[in-house]
Amino acid sequence: MIQEHAQEQAQESVNVGEIVLHHTADASEIEFDLIFTHLGPYHLPHWNDIHVGGLTLNLSPTKHVVFMLIAAFLVFVSMWVTGRMLKAQRADQGAPRGFANAMEAFVLFVRDDIAIAGVGKEMGAKYAPFIMSIFFFILYSNLLGLVPYGASPTGNLAITAALAILSFLAIEIGGMMKLGMGGYMRTIFPKVPGMTGAPAMAMSMAMAPIEVLGKLVKPFALAVRLFGNMTAGHFVILSLFGIIFLFGQLEIWRWAIGFATAGLVTLIMMLELFIAFLQAYVFALLTATFIGLMQHEH
Amino acid sequence: MLFSLVMLATSSEEGGLGPFAVNPGLMIWTWLVFITLFLLLRRFAWPAILSATEAREKKIADQLAEAERLNAEAATSLEEHKKLLAGSKEEAQTLIADAKQLADKERDQILSRAREEQEQMLDRAKREIDAERDRALTELRKVAVELSLAAASKLVEQNLDDDSNRKFVADYLDSLGERN
Structure with a gap:
């Protein structure tokens, strides 16, 4: 019975690459x-294209849009609850404790050691x-x-690019506001040191494209780094799962391979957990640092 | 940047770029979601979480500024006090010097006055002694004359107590005094 099933699967010739791409890609x-297979795939509404100038936009919500909304909702709810809890705990004349205390420490770390450390003391609180x-x-x-049935919106280049563009705007507009036009x-x-007059101007013009x-x-690197890290992690995990499908038809070995893969995936999952924090840290820190660099340009 | 990405995205739509496909609609969604989240967090979450810390930071900064101000104040007042102390020291020195000078003068005055008085007293004493001696001498002389006369009259048994005789004896005694 099991053998038959395995053979059936093998005959279906599972395409691991396609599974990997399918699971990391955005979907409608x-x-x-x-x-929960019985719930069936939930089809998101499809809206018509919008034409803005020469661009064709399709604003239909996709899987990544849904998870982005979930992420935003969770961020807001957790932070809002933290704020409420902190206020209530302080009103009791008590020190913050529990969940609120942990979140406060986390937020303060981001504020002090990423935003203010990166942007600089004077403007740090403003960009925090x-x-x-x-x-x-x-x-x-x-x-x-990393959540079952979940998807990383940050594994989508459009989304990381959009975030990087926001960072870019923060960097450049912040610079404009601080430095003046x-x-x-x-x-x-740039001012070329050691040169004056026409040569300096020519040099300056030559430097402009660079x-x-x-x-x-900078924002390009931000976008690609985040997207690459998140996508690559999912690729690795899904590829490891693919091993199970590839060797699923083996008689006894498939069990060993299954367990080995599960162990490997667990390890990679832990690494992914770390990378989830690390990449958020890197994106935020680099944005803060670039803003700071721009603020102190002269 | 935005333009180039959008161009890339539109050109790659259905282009089989796989995971590198960029859906510009998703970018609009991202901005919408993130900016809404940002505004909501800025309005409802961050101030509540950070208010205590910011208040504490402000308090610390204020206290530091206050401490600096007080420190500067203390430094200036210390300087002032030092100056004052130096001034008063000088003043004390001059006061002491003045007093010493005054005391010296006073002492000299008292000493000289005492010496003067002493001299005066000595003088007076000498004069008194002289006068006393003179008076004693005259007295002695008178008594000696009387005694001599009495003795002589007893001796001579004559009326020798007339004035010429008295004068003769006195002259004699005078001559004796001169001889001595």
């Missing part, structure tokens, strides 16, 4: 495989809400990918 439906929001949004999005233009057309490229590379 949410699937409840295995245990943005840095904290982006940190926790990315963190929760990353963690959602003239000072900001200096970051594109400077602009330098500005654009």
Whole structure:
């Protein structure tokens, strides 16, 4: 009976690569495989394209949109509850404790050791809400990918790119506001030390494309780093699961392979858990540092 | 950046880029969701979580500023006190010097006055002694004359107590005094 089933599966010739891509890719439906299969895939509504100028936009909600909303909802609820609990606990003249205390410490770490440490003492507190929001949004999005039936919105290049563009705007507009228009233009057309007059101007003009490229590379790296890390992690986990399918038709060995794979996946999952925090930290820290660098440009 | 990504996205739509496909609609969703989340957190969550810390930080900063101000104040007052102390020391020194000078003068005055008085007293005493001696001498002389006369008149049994005789004896005694 089992043998027959295994052979059947083998005959189906499972395409691991396709499974991996299918599970990491965005989709227009949410699937409840295995245990909740009877719920069937939930089909998200499909909206018509919108034409803005020469662009064709389709704002239909996708799986990643849903998980992004879940992440945002969870961030908001956890932070709101934390704030409420802290207020209540302080009103009792008591020290913060439990969940609220842990979250407060976490938020303060992001504020002090990422935002203020990166941006600088004077402007750090001003940018802290943005840095904290982006940190926790990315963190929760990353963690959602590790939850059963979950998906990482941050494993989607469009979403990481959109976040990186927000960082880019924060960096550049923050710089403009701090340095003034003239000072900001200096970051594109730099002052060349040791040169004056026409040669300095020519040199400055020659440097401009490099400077602009330098500005654009930062958010590009942010977007690709986050996307790559999250996607790669899922690829690894799904590929390891693929091993089970590949060797599923073996007589006895399949059990050993199954257990070995499960162990490996558990280890990789732990690594992924760490990476979920690490990448949120890296994104937030680099954004803060770039904002800080821009603020102190002169 | 945005434009290039969108261009990439639109060109790659259905282009089989796999995981690298960028759906621009998703970017709009991301901005919508994140900015809403950001505004909500900024309004309802971060202040509640950070208020205590920020208040504490502000308090600490205020206290530090206050401490610095007090420190500066203390430093200036210390400087002032030092100056004052130096001034008063000088003043005391001059006061002591003045007093010493005054005392010296006073002592000298008293000493000289005492010496003067002493001299005066000595003088007076000497004069008194002289006068006393003179008076005693005259007295002695008178008594000696009387005694001599009495003795002589007893001796001579004559009326020798007339004035010429008295004068003769006195002259004699005078000559004796001169001889001595």
